Amino acid sequence: MNASLNAAAVEPTPATLDILKTLIGFNTISRESNLGLVEWVRDYLERHGATTRLTYDAERRKANLFATLGDAGPGRYGTVFSGHTDVVPVKGQNWDTDPFVAQVADGKLFGRGACDMKGFIAVCLARLPFIAQDRLHTPLHFSFSYDEEVGCLGVRELLADLQQNDIKPTGVIIGEPTMMQPVIAHKGKRSYRCSVHGHAAHSSCPHLGINSIDYAAMMQLKIREIALRVRHSEVQDYDFDVPYSSIVTTLSNGGNAPNIIPDKAEFVFEHRFLPGIDPAEVFEEVKRYAEQEVLPQMQIEGAQGRIEFETLTAYPGMSTAADDPLVTSALRILGSERARKVGFGTEGGLFGQAGMPAVICGPGDIVHAHKPNEFVTLEQLARCESFFDNFIASAHLKAA
16 A cells, blocks of 8 residues: 555544534535535635636526636646535434534544535545645646536536636546545446326226326336346446446336226336446337337227336446556555446546546445435545545645
């Protein structure tokens, strides 16, 4: 292991803890505004010499923050440290403490977003004052987005703004929780809602109705059939925990009463696909089955059923070359022999499409994200501080 990381403290600096506690105090559940947090972070960055820019959603209730430290002129592209500001809901979860008041106990910091992923943002901000800005030979950038948890929505506006303004960073470190191990690939995801519209009737007269639940079940069985075929026919990548593309139904409901032929049913299915796989092929097969096999059966005298699809989530997979300079630098600093691949999604694929290869590396374990009593260990925050400092020193600072 890199000597500096091997000797890293087991606890982070007080500045990191203080900032993390502040960030957790902002309720940035995806349905809420994140402007309070973003404006606080913007002001902090500007006090430490960064130039900042905001991009808003259509209602101006949410914003992305992009900040630059150092000279960002032509030919000076730099690295982005990227995180998302939104967190998942706490409703229905049994927390032992207030999820928006950070608590430290037993070597852990608890709070919604502590692991996913305000801990990383706090480290970036806390280490900022220690950067010798007069020694930067390439600029540093910070990207903090909204609505990642509901489909990587905000970062699309941020990336469009960078393109329009000819801002071209050369790589991105995304601080999603990986136990401070470098990750170079993840699957893409598409999820869909399928709404099946039939015709209601008394359940004693099924021939007078179009049973939406029956036809939705036909669709779900077809999706399972496709999933099994894909599992055994696609090229598999055993660097992933699940080495194949998965297709599963995750929600299903329909009907109004036990004695009514249901006139509407709907279900949600998702496709998590390996990098390089075209997800459109699976969706087109499902749609074709609906149109050619199911819909012709959904008719009675005077009524015709219909099937509608809605795309709920769509983000690409991420795949960064193992020999990319960003990857080799991260491996060297962390003392890791090889990078990993993960099943969960990030904004990395969108950065990659925009010409910015990404490495995912952040404090905490993804298994602790989204749960009640979410936490990040103090040791992980300390390791992240050490990684940040070492990366800046090796990749961005002139020799002293």
